[in-house]
Amino acid sequence: MKFMMIVKGTTDSEAGVLPAPELIEAMQRYNEELARAGVLLAADGLQASANGIRISYPEPGGKPKVVDGPFTETKEIIAGYTLIEVKSREEAIQWAMRMPDPHGGGQGQIELRQVFEPEELTPDAEWRQRENELRRQVESQRRG
């Protein structure tokens, strides 16, 4: 199962202030640890939201509204992510707990989210459901 550890934005990350060398080093060590355990799939840091745009659909069926960054609500902003593949939810939590505090000044926040597996999303699941439905119908007809 895959999990994404999402590092939330801080006033520093939004101001384009690079993390202290010690933090960068700690993060590198952490990523190495993930890689050496064979669980690291991808890890990236994102530029400040000043460089981003936000596309929203305020009207159902309407045209998109495009807003340039920066965005104000820092805690809602994603500053980076690490994607891991692990055996269990407990293992994912343990890895997330081991990630260094991404800020060090009181604003550090990491969110752990499980990634959908393709079969939970693709038409296959629908297909399977339809198939099961059909099977049930056939069986009940047979019985009736």
Next chain:
Amino acid sequence: MSEVRRTIEAVWSMEAPKLIAALTRLTRDVGIAEDLAQDALVAALEKWPQTGLPDNPGAWLMTTARRRGIDLIRRSRLRERKYEQLAGHTPLYAEDEPDLGEGVGDDLLRLIFLTCHPVLAQESRVALTLRLLCGLTTEQIARSYLAAEPAIAQRIVRAKRTLAAKQVAFELPEGRQLQERLSAVLEALYLMFNEGYAATSGDDLLRPLLCREALRLSRVLAELMPGEPEVHGLAALLELQSSRLRQRVAPDGRLVRLRDQNRARWDRLHMRRGLAALERGRSLGRRYGPYLLQAAIAACHAEAPSEAETDWVRISALYEALMQGQPSPVVELNRAVAVAMAFGPAIGLAIADELERRGELAGYHLLPSVRGELLQRLGRPAEARAEFERAAGLARNARERELLLEQAAACEAI
């Protein structure tokens, strides 16, 4: 199982390979090392529910296990000294008590080389690796091999005994020996993955646990031995195969052949990682070994939008190279398929016929299956049908048998 217990077991299984590796260095006995690591788990299960998880659970487990290890050594040294006085033996245990923080990677690597040691039977290597490097229970291993638990337990016990009896050293091989031993390691991981990818027996086609662990270990190995092209080759191959894992089996459990798979649903992340690993292996600039070659073949499929648009000429050449380095009738059969796609079914069939004549693949269901396909493409449905039926009779996996019987039945329609 309570949540605390699940958490403790998750922590332990994350740390277990490192614990066992460090303790093997300390005690020079992988069986004792595993027992000590288990003891540390028991201690954690007693203590942590009361105290909560320590700040650094890995260090706690290591310290606990190590303390017990040192106790054990002291006791046996005392005993041994008496023996030594009597018989003048060399010490059984290493004199140094190394700092366990350093060289964790090297210890892990030593452990992989130990569990995949050529003195062990092939199936024992895989079982012992799953047990010691993946932290799997005997029950989990037995389930993924559809074997009885006592049989797997026996296999593991025997493997540990063999390592002790043959006094296999806990060290990294060097020079030419390194290459030989490394290929034993790569082979064990490859077989582990393959058993999961194309289960040779039973009703299910996939054993995801085996694929997942083999892939994970191949990544670990690539981190620990970044200078070995074949290590990246294996990692690339397994990533690329994994990208297709889910499309290999239809929702109703049937096997889906490569050509019928929905390529849009191949896992892009695995694919990208596979291509990157292949590039890392290539960039080391050494001659392609069998795993890089196979990864390069898998990459051809990954990069092709459809079966028809696949670079079959390149794949034929890569199989040719594979045959030169590591001749095997199974590789030759794959070459027959690629050549048929690149240069026409008649040429492919000639290669398959030659294999048939030599009888090296007698009893292997894929030979008649390939011949069936080529015969059908040549417009010889009656012969094709007979071949598919023969293949179905030989297939040990129920799902594969099903698919072959369908292919046999479809021959009449033409």
